[in-house]
Amino acid sequence: MNLKTTFLTFVAVISIAFAKAQEAGDCNVMLSIFAENAKAKNYDEAYKQLGDLVTNCPDASAAIYQYGEIIYEHRLRKKIGDEGANAQGLIDMLNAQITKFGDKVNTSKKKIEMASKMYKYGIGEQSNQYMMLEDVFTKDPDNFTDPNGMITYFKLAEKEYKSSKIDLQKLFDTYDALTERIAQVQDERSTVIQQLLDKKETEGSLTEKEEKTIVNQEKNLKNYNIVNKSVNGTLGQLADCDKLIPLYEQDFDSKQSDEKWLGNVLRRLQSKDCTDAPLYVRSVKALHVLKPSWKTAYGLGNIATTQSEKFQYWDQAIELGADNDTKSRIHYKKAEIFKGKGQYGSAKKEYLASNAAKPSFGLPFLRIANLVASSANSCGTTPFEKRAVNWLAARYADKAGSVDASLKSTAAKTAASYRGRAPQKSEIFMEKAYNSGDTIRFNCWVGDSVRIP
Numbered sequence: 001m002n003l004k005t006t007f008l009t010f011v012a013v014i015s016i017a018f019a020k021a022q023e024a025g026d027c028n029v030m031l032s033i034f035a036e037n038a039k040a041k042n043y044d045e046a047y048k049q050l051g052d053l054v055t056n057c058p059d060a061s062a063a064i065y066q067y068g069e070i071i072y073e074h075r076l077r078k079k080i081g082d083e084g085a086n087a088q089g090l091i092d093m094l095n096a097q098i099t100k101f102g103d104k105v106n107t108s109k110k111k112i113e114m115a116s117k118m119y120k121y122g123i124g125e126q127s128n129q130y131m132m133l134e135d136v137f138t139k140d141p142d143n144f145t146d147p148n149g150m151i152t153y154f155k156l157a158e159k160e161y162k163s164s165k166i167d168l169q170k171l172f173d174t175y176d177a178l179t180e181r182i183a184q185v186q187d188e189r190s191t192v193i194q195q196l197l198d199k200k201e202t203e204g205s206l207t208e209k210e211e212k213t214i215v216n217q218e219k220n221l222k223n224y225n226i227v228n229k230s231v232n233g234t235l236g237q238l239a240d241c242d243k244l245i246p247l248y249e250q251d252f253d254s255k256q257s258d259e260k261w262l263g264n265v266l267r268r269l270q271s272k273d274c275t276d277a278p279l280y281v282r283s284v285k286a287l288h289v290l291k292p293s294w295k296t297a298y299g300l301g302n303i304a305t306t307q308s309e310k311f312q313y314w315d316q317a318i319e320l321g322a323d324n325d326t327k328s329r330i331h332y333k334k335a336e337i338f339k340g341k342g343q344y345g346s347a348k349k350e351y352l353a354s355n356a357a358k359p360s361f362g363l364p365f366l367r368i369a370n371l372v373a374s375s376a377n378s379c380g381t382t383p384f385e386k387r388a389v390n391w392l393a394a395r396y397a398d399k400a401g402s403v404d405a406s407l408k409s410t411a412a413k414t415a416a417s418y419r420g421r422a423p424q425k426s427e428i429f430m431e432k433a434y435n436s437g438d439t440i441r442f443n444c445w446v447g448d449s450v451r452i453p
Contacts, residue, residue: 027057031064038067043074054096062101068093087121108140112149119152127165130156137177145185147223154178154231168238168247172268175235179228179271183325186224186360189217190403194359197399201451204437218402221360225405241274249279262287266295270326275302294320298330307337328358335364344371345445355403362404366411369396372446373418379444384431388440390422392450428452 034053037046053064072090075081094114097105115132118124133153137144161171196214200206248265255261262283269280284299294317301313314330335350351364373393380386394415401411428436434452441449
């Protein structure tokens with residue numbers, strides 16, 4: 001008897017067993033046979049049994065609907081049967097998990113998935129889909145991490161705006177809150193990567209599980225970068241400086257004593273780098289009169305004309321509780337000023353502080369890499385050590401790409417370029433002072449070390 005015949009015989013026996021259990025009304029046996037088919041990825045057979053379980057044993061176990069979700073996803077992915085019927089089946093499986101077994105599943109994540117699938121397959125009213133996602137995002141933002149759900153949520157918000165069901169301010173508020181949430185999850189995942197990369201540099205290697213964690217988190221960052229681009233693309237020209245400024249200028253005279261309105265104007269203009277506009281200056285000064293805060297201090301620092309005045313206001317903004325995104329901006333601005341004056345040690349310190357405030361912001365690492373590489377002739381005492389500086393520059397470039405998906409390609413090319421300038425294998429072999437695996441410490445402004453590969 002060949003393998004195919006054996007398998008078909010097995011399936012027949014299982015099918016008969018399921019039928020007998022159905023006749024006897026034995027939900028436990030039916031569920032057990034169904035689960036075994038689903039676990040073995042015998043989805044076609046499990047699909048035949050799913051309907052009877054839902055009809056005769058609807059409350060027997062959450063597993064019915066959890067496996068049912070997988071089965072319908074399989075049918076949709078493989079284009080088996082009618083797409084509309086399969087999509088509705090998937091929605092039914094998700095809804096049953098939420099309504100029947102809310103204590104056994106993460107209902108927020110299931111609601112996000114259900115609303116996203118309804119939108120994708122055109123099931124139900126889009127306003128209801130929007131409200132489902134709006135409800136989860138408002139009440140349980142910690143569980144709002146699904147990239148597809150984020151994209152769907154904002155697309156639906158834009159549709160609600162275009163159909164005049166929400167106003168422009170609400171759309172902007174949604175944009176602000178969603179991009180802030182995206183930044184939070186990016187920072188969380190970037191922090192994990194940085195910790196593991198630092199461990200690898202210190203200890204020389206990572207476990208297989210830790211290496212896999214880096215790969216997975218980098219994939220997550222790539223997905224969130226896609227979300228960011230999609231959300232910004234969806235908002236499009238409505239959030240550009242040339243649209244924002246006229247929108248707010250027309251209301252400035254009547255709103256210049258409205259603290260909340262001025263705060264929103266400043267936040268949005270700052271997030272889009274519209275800080276050169278006269279409206280921005282007027283808004284900062286007006287809000288500073290009403291209520292001095294980190295926002296007004298940051299704004300006054302942006303419009304100050306001297307370095308000392310800029311730094312004074314920016315430092316004050318941090319002391320007054322500026323959010324992490326603003327802290328990162330401040331440190332980056334200070335670093336750029338120091339770099340322009342050739343004060344590389346101070347610039348490096350500020351670049352690191354910029355990333356520490358916003359771990360998913362990789363550009364500071366790329367800037368440090370460039371500064372380090374440009375200092376090859378002034379760091380190290382021997383030609384070998386001077387060229388070894390490029391390994392350190394490459395390491396910073398690698399880190400930039402690891403924590404910031406938007407820089408992945410640029411960082412990889414930059415790191416490869418620096419490694420090309422560093423000593424090659426044959427040179428390491430011939431070097432008398434050092435061996436592969438040794439550490440070189442640089443006592444110049446860099447104040448760092450690198451392990452010889």
